[in-house]
Amino acid sequence: MSAYASLAGHFGRIAAMSNAIGILQWDSDVMMPRGAAGTRAESLALLRVLSHEMAVDARIGDWLADADADTGLGDWERANLAEIRRVWTVQTALPADLVEASSKAISLCEMTWRQARADADFAALLPSLTEVLRLQREAGIAKGEKLGLSPYDALLNDYEPGGRAAAIDELFDDLAAFLPGFTEQALAAQAHRPEPAAIEGPFPVEAQRALGLKVMAALGYDFERGRLDVSTHPFCGGADNDVRLTTRYDAADFSKALMGVIHETGHALYEQGRPADHMNQPVGQARGMSIHESQSLLMEMQACRTREFLAFAAPLMREAFGASGPGWEAEALWRRYTRVERGFIRVDADEVTYPAHVILRYRLEKALIADEMPLAELPAAWDEGLQALLGVTPPNDRLGCLQDIHWPSGGWGYFPTYTLGAMTAAQLFDAACRAEPDALPGIGRGDFMPLLGWLRTHIHALGSRYSTDELLTRATGRPLDAAVFKAHLARRYLDAAD
Amino acid sequence: MSAYASLAGHFGRIAAMSNAIGILQWDSDVMMPRGAAGTRAESLALLRVLSHEMAVDARIGDWLADADADTGLGDWERANLAEIRRVWTVQTALPADLVEASSKAISLCEMTWRQARADADFAALLPSLTEVLRLQREAGIAKGEKLGLSPYDALLNDYEPGGRAAAIDELFDDLAAFLPGFTEQALAAQAHRPEPAAIEGPFPVEAQRALGLKVMAALGYDFERGRLDVSTHPFCGGADNDVRLTTRYDAADFSKALMGVIHETGHALYEQGRPADHMNQPVGQARGMSIHESQSLLMEMQACRTREFLAFAAPLMREAFGASGPGWEAEALWRRYTRVERGFIRVDADEVTYPAHVILRYRLEKALIADEMPLAELPAAWDEGLQALLGVTPPNDRLGCLQDIHWPSGGWGYFPTYTLGAMTAAQLFDAACRAEPDALPGIGRGDFMPLLGWLRTHIHALGSRYSTDELLTRATGRPLDAAVFKAHLARRYLDAAD
Structure with missing residues (x-):
């Protein structure tokens, strides 16, 4: 067997393990009875240990060296080798005791966080979060040394391969300068329009x-x-060829579940569209979290908060709930789905104010990983930062720096991908609509195929064939910048809001 | 760490893997979208390979030798060592290439069987079933050599540890001599009684x-x-502390799902009642398939087809369906649930005719494994055997020798446990009612605790602490015989059927 075939077989088995874990994780969140939690935790821990052992298998280095010398490989195989090397380098960068210590610290911190958030008590979280931060920093240093990256870039790299804080700083500084003034304008424009007429539940x-x-x-x-x-926290998960999404239903407000389903469907379309021939190989995986988030936001924010979509969806909504009246007209629904409001909570934010929440977290986590700020100062820095970026100050830490699980659960370096995703979504949707003139009219008819076909060709079916930058440049003609996102916001919230 | 602790840890990990497989298998049957079948098959195959590797780990033999010499172990630990040795001996008996060849042959044969059954075409199944039989026979020979058993006993041993064809022959010959005449009598008695009044659906x-x-x-x-x-084929599965059962609903006949649920609940109660302190150890597992089937049949046939149960359940049924009328009286429902009818299909058979189906299959599979009969003669031998045992002949092989998946799926040696279970259920229920005078009256009040408490103490919580024979002898005062089962049938179908 060739070295390449050995690698492909080995990483196919790692994918099979990862698929098993994905379904068991889904089951834990969606189906599992409470009394099985301990049993399930043991199964998942075992599979994760085995998966890690496979990922750091000593033979991988030799296979890679031999496969590199194989002149008979095609472009996809070469790209797969590059991804295998990248994944393997990251996996082998961390000593086992750091992985274990980190896993334990995270379990404890997540548990502490649930109570601390409920009590709005940052001091209660501080000791365990300090430990998680310390271990994250240590992990960033260890990975950074191996990859030649700063600790923060090394953490970011887990979610956004090739991502660099220097580039994000530039993009986010641009947005941070633009958004406060723009939000004012958007709110002013909104204030001049009548509120959309009410729609009455309950919605079974x-x-x-x-x-x-x-x-x-x-x-x-x-x-x-x-x-x-259905699950408490909506997500898109599962396995290859088994892309399961969840939502939760609020009988008083159907829009939450509907927009949530559209968001997760965007993620799911990406997963379902990954290259069939390389589905279980590293090169066949989604490119990174900013592209992933771009696919969910492209559907939720770009495609499905258009007048075109609501022209298609309004009759479906009326039919679903046997409803009628002025609030159920497409234009009223469009107004409802493009409301702007300054709030404290990231997950409830609209697309205009969302970046402020993300930029705040990004700047704070970068400073904390770089040890430029004591963790104890987080609440004050949070409130100050949110005031500067969004003009509001949370009344307590529950609505402030305690609201997200990301930091307690060790997801440092993840936050920027939300707004990188939003900007990427704007740039991709713009390119798709230019390349496929029927994309937007199609949405108006409930026919997403022109749009989806373009996404399949230019994003989904390419998996990890190219870097994020190259993928976006090939698809849209240029690397990521804020221009299209800003133009999109201006068009939707100023010009078109007649 | 002591050798015993090493073994317990190792077998705990095997249980964690087995629990993962159990949930993935459940998901395949209950939740999985069709397009995920290939991906899931790869995950399950990987986990099964890893599980097998753990089960034949070379260190187990050394640990066992050291642990045997450990004088500080208690009775449960000693029993666990015995079970570990038993499981390990069986697992190491088969060469890996035989396991793999068998697994492939079974996959092909199951697929072929689905079509062959639909077409009532035994000839189409013959080649792939011949291969499965050949490999089963080979496996029986390999295990038999290691265990000092005949090939058939070695296969039977996988489902019924300690079970022997010689003992089953005796029990089944006894029944086979009794049942044809008894069935005649029961049908004659039934013919003298009015049919139970109709109950009308649909039943949502x-x-x-x-x-x-x-x-x-x-x-x-x-x-x-x-x-x-819900699943196409009802079963009880899942994992430790996560015992999931399934049913299927027929809107025209609620009794199928209800009796099916009671049957699977019997299995589930056994699984949920296994010893908590040894849940993930070999000694904590269910004793074998005849005891397992005894628990389902004890609930379905012994406890829940009594007049007592129907006195409790009839009002629940009327309430569930908003129903009333003579067919809904407890006595009419009891008549309905104790109808006897000669049929072709095992899974639809009542408790009087069921053993004929099982004895037929047992005799045939024993002859086939022993190579005493060509597989091509199976259809003729089937029809002849069913005529002799039950007095009916199926019009085609779909209703005859093609009806069950057991042989195509490599379950040779399983069939006898159904009727051993039925006999064991009768013997256990009889002992429980003697020991707990409130067991049967309790059922009449919907209070199963007197019965369940006895089962917990004498069966469930003992796991694999004793052999099947010893377990039954300790619980009922004697090893298995047909006397109690026959007396039960006579009481229910002749005497009490006034």
């Missing part, structure tokens, strides 16, 4: 689910390779 | 599900450690 869960399934089908989701279920 | 699935849940709760099922779902 079964009707919401049926509506969600119809919209998923319209977007192009393949139900032969996935499902829609 | 949600109402059936709610009724099933109520009955499960009454039986003592712990919903914190399990779930009820």
Whole structure:
């Protein structure tokens, strides 16, 4: 067997393990009875240990050296070798005792965080979060040494391969200078328009689910390779060819579940569209979290908060709930789905104010990893930063620096991908609409195929064939910048808001 | 770490893997979208290979030798060592290439069988079933050599540790001599009674599900450690502390799902009642398939086809479906649930005719493994055997020798456990009612605790602490014989059928 075939076989087995873990994780969140938590934790821990052992298998280095010398490989195989090397380098960068210490610290910190958040008590979280931060910093240093990166870039690299703080600083500084003034303008424009007429519930869960399934089908989701279920925290997970998404239903407000389903469907379409021939190989994986988030936001924010989408969806909504009246007209619904409001909570934010939440977290986590700021000062720095970026100050830390699980759960370096994703979504949707003139009119008819076809070709089916920058440049003609995102916001919230 | 502790840790990890496989298998049957079948097969194959590697780990033999010399172990630990040695001996008996060849042959044969059954075409199945049989025979020979057993006993041993064809022959010959005449008598007695008045559907699935849940709760099922779902083929599966059962609903006949749920709940109660302190150890597992089947049949046939149960359940049924009328009286329902009928299909058979189906299969598979009969003669031998045992001949092989998946899927040696289970159930229920005079009256009040308490103490919580024979002897005062089963049938179908 060739070295390449040995690698492909080995990483195929790692994918098979990862698929098993993905389904067990999904089950834990969606199906598992409470009393099984301990048993499940043992199974998942075992599979993760085995998966890690496979990922750092000593033979990989030799296979890579031999495969590099193989002149018979095609472009995809070469790209797969590069991804295998990248993944393997990251996996072998951390000593086992650091992985274990980090895993324990995270478990403790997540548990502490649930109570601390409920109590709005940052001091209660401080000791365990200090330990998580210390270990994250140590991990960043260890990975950074191996990769030739700063500790923060090394952490960022786990979520956004090739991502660099220097580039993000530039993009986010641009946005941070633009958004406060723009938000003022958008709110002023909004204040001059009548509020959309009310829509009255309750909205039965079964009707919401049926509506969600119809919209998923319209977007192009393949139900032969996935499902829609309910969980406390909506997510898109599962396995190769088994891309499952979840939502939660609020009988008083169907829009949350609907927009959530559209968001997760965007993620799922990416996963379902990964290259079939390389589905279980590193090169066949999604490129990174900013592209992933771009696919969810492209559907949720770019495609499905357009007047075109609501022209298609409004009749479906009325039919789903047997509703009628001025609030159910497409234009009123469009107004409802493009409301801007300054708030404290990131996950509730609209697309205009969302970047402020992200830029704040990005700047803070970068400073904390670089040890430029004591963790004890986080609450004050948070409040000050949010005031500067968004003009509001949370009344307590529950609505402030305690709101997200990312830091307690060791997800340092993740936050910027949300806003990189939003900007990428704008740039991709713009390019798609230029290349496929029927993309937007298609949405108006409930036909997402022109849009999805373009995404399949230019993003989904390319997996990790190219770097994020190259992928975006090939798709849109240029690397990421804030211009298209800003133009999109201006068009939607100033010009078009007649 | 002591050798015993090393073994316990190792077998704990094997249990964690087995629990992962159990949930993935459940998901395949209950939740998985069709397009994920290939991906799931790869994950399950990998986990099974890893599980097998753990089970034949070279260190186990050394640990066992050291642990045997450990004088500080208690009775449970000693029993665990014995089970570990038993499991390990069986696992190491088969060469890896035989396991792999068998697994492939089974996959092909199962696929072929689905079509062959639909077409009633035994000839289409013959080549792939010949291969499965050949490999089963080879496996029986390999295991038999290691265990000092005949090939058939070696296969039987996988499902019924300690089970021997010689003992089964005796029990089954006894039954086979008794049943044809008894069936005649039972049918004659039944013919003299009026048929139970009709009960009219449709029976909405949600109402059936709610009724099933109520009955499960009454039986003592712990919903914190399990779930009820729907699948094409009802089963009880899952993992330690996560005992999931399934059913399927027929809107025209609620009794199928209800009795199916009771049957699977019997299995589930056994699994949920295994010894908590040894849940993930070999000694903590269910004793074998005949005891397992005895627990399902004890609930379905012994406990829940009594007049007492129907006095409790009839009002629940009427309430569930908003029904009334003579067919819904407890006595009419009892008649309905104790109907005897000669049929072709094992899974549809009542408790009087069921053993004929099993004895037929047992005799045939024993002859086939022993190479005493060409596989091509199976259809003719089947028809002849069923005529002799039950007095009916199937019109085609779909209703004859093609009806069960057991042989195509490599389950040779499994069939006898159904009827051993039925006999064991009778013997255990009889002993429980003698020891706990409130067991049967309790059922009449929907209080299964007197019965369940006895089962917990004498069966469930003992796991694999004793052999099947010793377990039954300790619980009932004697090893298995057909006397109690025959007396039960006579009482229910002749005497009490006034």
